[in-house]
Amino acid sequence: MTSSGPAVEARRTIIDAAERGAQIAGGDQRYVSLATGALKTVAVELAGHLQPGESASLCVPAEVAHDGRYDPGMVLLLDKRVVIAWFEGTFRVKVRSISFAFSDISEVATATRDRGRLSPHRDAITFTAAGARHEFVLPSRVAQNRLTAMVSDLVSGAVTFG
Numbered sequence: 001m002t003s004s005g006p007a008v009e010a011r012r013t014i015i016d017a018a019e020r021g022a023q024i025a026g027g028d029q030r031y032v033s034l035a036t037g038a039l040k041t042v043a044v045e046l047a048g049h050l051q052p053g054e055s056a057s058l059c060v061p062a063e064v065a066h067d068g069r070y071d072p073g074m075v076l077l078l079d080k081r082v083v084i085a086w087f088e089g090t091f092r093v094k095v096r097s098i099s100f101a102f103s104d105i106s107e108v109a110t111a112t113r114d115r116g117r118l119s120p121h122r123d124a125i126t127f128t129a130a131g132a133r134h135e136f137v138l139p140s141r142v143a144q145n146r147l148t149a150m151v152s153d154l155v156s157g158a159v160t161f162g
Contacts, residue, residue, distance in 0.1 A: 007047065009050075009052065010047035010050040011043070011047060013050060013054070013056050014043055014046055014047060014056065014059055016056070017056035017057060017076060017077070018039060018059040018074075020058050021058045021059055021061075024058070024150055025139075030139070031061070031139055035060070035074075037061075037072075038061045038072055038073055038074045039059075039074060041093065042073055042074050042085035042097070044095075046059070046074060046076050046085050049078075049083045049099050056076055056077060056079075057077045057078070057154055058076075058077045058151065059074055059075070059076045060075050060151060061073075061138075062074065062075045062084070062136040062138050062139075063122075063137040064085075064086035064136045065124075065135035065137070066086070066096075071087060072087060073085050073087060075136055075151065077151065080101055080103070081099055081100060081101050081102060082099070082100055082102065082105070082155055083097060083098070083099045084097060084098050084099075084134070100129040100130060100134075104130060105129045105156070106127070107127060107128040108125065108126070108127045108152060108155050108156035109125070109126050109152075110124065110125055110126075111124045122137045122139070123138050123148040124136065124137045125138065125151055125155060127155055127156075138151060
């Protein structure tokens, strides 16, 4: 992508979706800080998944479960797909992502995860796609469960934007 055209459109789409997430979270500054920090690292990775003319419902910060651990990232909910991007490492940061069509997702569920003394009882969304189970944990304390319900409904296909 170049610095104009599709790249600008992708960046605007992601920013608009992240702003909707912040509105659902009530504009809480802790939420905005989490979202801004994660976007700085994974925005380019997320943008690489967007196709011209594709729109997004929400983009929210999350801890993504993989390889037995949780790493910070973002969940981008598009018209017909979910894109999950995360980063690992401190000095040599590696950004990773996966994308699934909503039609390939089954068994969407929410659960409460104990994420330690500093962030206990956080809402997780789990789903099955491409023959594997996937999970991400949302900043539910900040969003007071509104965000969890909305993201879960979008991933399951129960709610659509537009």
